[in-house]
Amino acid sequence: MNRHPDDATPLATAAPGVQLQPAAYEKLLGALRDSIGRLAAEESFERLVVPPVISRATIERAGYAASFPNLLGTVHSYTGSAADWRRLSPLIAEDGPWHVQQEISDLVLLPAACYPVYATLAGRDLEQPVRFSVEAQCFRQEATAEAGRLRTFRMAELVTAGTAEHCQNWREHWLQRVADWMETLGLKPSIELADDPFFGGGRRIYQAAQRAQELKFELRVPVAEGLPQAIASANIHKDHFGEAFEFTAGGERGNTACTAFGLDRIALALLHTHGSRPVDWPEPVRTALNGA
Amino acid sequence: MNRHPDDATPLATAAPGVQLQPAAYEKLLGALRDSIGRLAAEESFERLVVPPVISRATIERAGYAASFPNLLGTVHSYTGSAADWRRLSPLIAEDGPWHVQQEISDLVLLPAACYPVYATLAGRDLEQPVRFSVEAQCFRQEATAEAGRLRTFRMAELVTAGTAEHCQNWREHWLQRVADWMETLGLKPSIELADDPFFGGGRRIYQAAQRAQELKFELRVPVAEGLPQAIASANIHKDHFGEAFEFTAGGERGNTACTAFGLDRIALALLHTHGSRPVDWPEPVRTALNGA
Numbered sequence: 270m271n272r273h274p275d276d277a278t279p280l281a282t283a284a285p286g287v288q289l290q291p292a293a294y295e296k297l298l299g300a301l302r303d304s305i306g307r308l309a310a311e312e313s314f315e316r317l318v319v320p321p322v323i324s325r326a327t328i329e330r331a332g333y334a335a336s337f338p339n340l341l342g343t344v345h346s347y348t349g350s351a352a353d354w355r356r357l358s359p360l361i362a363e364d365g366p367w368h369v370q371q372e373i374s375d376l377v378l379l380p381a382a383c384y385p386v387y388a389t390l391a392g393r394d395l396e397q398p399v400r401f402s403v404e405a406q407c408f409r410q411e412a413t414a415e416a417g418r419l420r421t422f423r424m425a426e427l428v429t430a431g432t433a434e435h436c437q438n439w440r441e442h443w444l445q446r447v448a449d450w451m452e453t454l455g456l457k458p459s460i461e462l463a464d465d466p467f468f469g470g471g472r473r474i475y476q477a478a479q480r481a482q483e484l485k486f487e488l489r490v491p492v493a494e495g496l497p498q499a500i501a502s503a504n505i506h507k508d509h510f511g512e513a514f515e516f517t518a519g520g521e522r523g524n525t526a527c528t529a530f531g532l533d534r535i536a537l538a539l540l541h542t543h544g545s546r547p548v549d550w551p552e553p554v555r556t557a558l559n560g561a
Numbered sequence: 562m563n564r565h566p567d568d569a570t571p572l573a574t575a576a577p578g579v580q581l582q583p584a585a586y587e588k589l590l591g592a593l594r595d596s597i598g599r600l601a602a603e604e605s606f607e608r609l610v611v612p613p614v615i616s617r618a619t620i621e622r623a624g625y626a627a628s629f630p631n632l633l634g635t636v637h638s639y640t641g642s643a644a645d646w647r648r649l650s651p652l653i654a655e656d657g658p659w660h661v662q663q664e665i666s667d668l669v670l671l672p673a674a675c676y677p678v679y680a681t682l683a684g685r686d687l688e689q690p691v692r693f694s695v696e697a698q699c700f701r702q703e704a705t706a707e708a709g710r711l712r713t714f715r716m717a718e719l720v721t722a723g724t725a726e727h728c729q730n731w732r733e734h735w736l737q738r739v740a741d742w743m744e745t746l747g748l749k750p751s752i753e754l755a756d757d758p759f760f761g762g763g764r765r766i767y768q769a770a771q772r773a774q775e776l777k778f779e780l781r782v783p784v785a786e787g788l789p790q791a792i793a794s795a796n797i798h799k800d801h802f803g804e805a806f807e808f809t810a811g812g813e814r815g816n817t818a819c820t821a822f823g824l825d826r827i828a829l830a831l832l833h834t835h836g837s838r839p840v841d842w843p844e845p846v847r848t849a850l851n852g853a
Contacts, residue, residue: 280609282615282616282677282680283616283618283619283680284614284615284616284667284668287612287614287615287616287668288612289609289610289611289612289677290609290610290611291607291608291609291610292607292608294610295608295610315583315584316583316584316587317572317581317582317583318581318582318583318586318587319581319582320579320580320581320698320713321613321698321700321713322576322579322634322670322700322712322713323574323576323579324574324575324576324579326575327575329653334653334659335650335653338638338639338646338649338650339638339639339640340638341638341639342614342636342637342638342666342668343636343637343638343660343663344634344635344636344637344670344700344702345634345635345636345637345663345665346630346631346632346633346634346635346702347630347631347633348631351760354630354760357630358627358630361621361626361627367626368635368665371635371637371665373637373660373663374634374702375576376576376579376634376712378614378636385574385581388574388575406612406613406698408613408614408636410636410638410666420614420668421612421613421614468643468646
């Protein structure tokens with residue numbers, strides 16, 4: 270592979286939406302992680318690094334399986350006998366149905382970095398807001414694979430739980446803060462009211478309600494010519510997770526909010542905007558990124 | 562969660578073998594990554610960061626599905642209609658079989674970090690040995706969950722492909738090099754000839770052959786009281802991957818070798834040996850780890 274060592278462009282694999290990342294890209298992602306860390310230093314976040322799989326029961330309880338069955342990846346494994354496997358195993362070579370005895374496991378692929386946080390709050394009463402900084406490799410079984418539409422991707426999130434008023438104010442603060450941060454990186458995000466594409470027509474009414482409540486704002490930047498993608502979002506969930514995981518704040522059902530950074534999409538937006546070699550990017554961008 | 566900020570002990574989750582990692586643990590893993598990077602600096606490795614899912618066809622071709630069906634996690638998703646989902650979705654709340662229409666996808670969970678490398682070599686003739694440094698979050702559907710027996714874990718690997726003689730010499734060199742490196746970290750590994758626990762009794766003959774060929778050496782260190790685990794290994798695969806992915810070296814079928822670092826197990830072994838707060842570890846260990 271004759272690549273320039275400073276070239277940060279990810280490498281495609283046989284699977285759509287699954288990329289390998291060279292050294293220069295890894296370095297860029299590390300710089301983004303550190304830059305977000307400096308941005309978050311004014312508040313006291315508890316840091317958690319989250320694995321790419323999570324208890325299926327947690328994701329069912331959170332409501333994700335019901336709303337996004339088309340995006341959810343479930344983990345299955347073979348639980349049959351050795352005798353059965355001697356019969357099934359030869360089917361692999363002929364591209365046959367060797368996997369008919371795969372059974373669903375207790376795990377699913379993590380769809381967003383914040384889910385383990387809500388599970389840790391189950392049953393608690395929060396006297397003060399809590400704050401978490403999480404990062405994980407997430408998965409969504411996307412139906413298309415245009416630029417930036419990865420199935421496996423790295424997400425950083427700042428998450429808070431507390432009262433409704435706290436969460437609303439915190440989200441407003443962070444929406445502006447992330448937009449300003451992107452400007453320092455030479456990106457010009459458009460901020461758009463969004464809704465999640467719930468599966469199935471029966472949820473259109475819910476989607477309209479979601480928009481009316483202004484739950485989700487996305488920051489969109491082109492990751493390829495004429496192709497803007499949401500590279501970050503600032504969200505309130507009202508008491509959705511407080512209800513699902515039974516935690517309270519100030520005696521009321523707990524509210525939550527989060528700011529999500531799509532690290533891979535931010536990296537792709539930067540590469541599209543400034544070129545494939547981060548060492549050659551404009552001085553102000555490198556300074557903002559590296560905190561010099 | 563009233564933890565000391567210097568405490569690097571991972572946090573358990575509802576799922577066995579799935580842990581959350583606090584800031585001090587993330588820092589320790591970063592130091593291990595950098596330390597391995599310095600160890601590898603004498604050779605020119607191409608760096609690739611690998612996602613936690615991989616093309617199912619690649620893993621079938623590599624022979625992993627046939628040998629380890631019990632450990633392999635396959636990724637499934639819902640491909641049914643919205644009408645069917647309106648019928649299935651209510652089953653989630655009653656712990657019913659909402660997942661009967663999950664279909665196997667083109668992806669599986671990555672069982673070891675090195676597999677994408679072999680796929681990139683398909684069809685090539687290697688005039689000189691090639692070298693890769695890879696890291697990935699890996700998955701194995703382990704049946705037990707004693708200390709160190711994680712289902713999702715981070716693995717770093719140094720991989721080479723070339724002639725049989727090159728791979729044999731390279732493995733001997735790295736087996737000693739990793740053992741020496743562990744000593745500088747205050748660990749006392751036992752080096753043991755090992756075999757992979759192939760699924761099903763019919764493979765016992767193959768296992769004996771594998772041991773006789775000395776394909777796999779493990780470096781074992783306790784990760785809890787009286788519980789040694791393999792925290793690294795040095796392996797040759799003869800021409801197994803050269804045959805599967807059809808690459809050659811010097812006109813012969815290509816050979817491969819790899820050195821695998823179980824980053825989470827190394828971290829757990831260090832925490833068990835030196836205590837839960839890395840900032841309080843003995844000065845020589847911290848110096849070796851941080852390269853000061």
